[in-house]
Amino acid sequence: MTTFTIRKLDLVSRVTVHIFIVELVSAAFLAASSPTGFLSGFTSTLVMIAVLQALLALAARRRPPAASLHEWDGVAWLLLVASGCHLLAG
Secondary structure (H helix, E strand, C coil): CCCCCCCHCHHHHHHHHHHHHHHHHHHHHHCCCCCCHHHHHHHHHHHHHHHHHHHHHHCCCCCCCCCCCCHHHHHHEEEEEEEHHHHHHH
């Protein structure tokens, strides 16, 4: 089995992964002070970040590279994590 490291990815993919991690950490910090509870705040913050990222990607009007991870992958990951948190929150 091969080991996965971020260093093996191309530059665009590495930036996408790092931005995703920063978005997760930022959402967690914002959710920690949420009056509705952590999971609910985390979920709504992730959805808002995903919507903002999708709008920015649409406004850029550029074609994402086929062989790299890109902003649309980041949007999909954010929504996947948000839906998982929503299921946990009940």
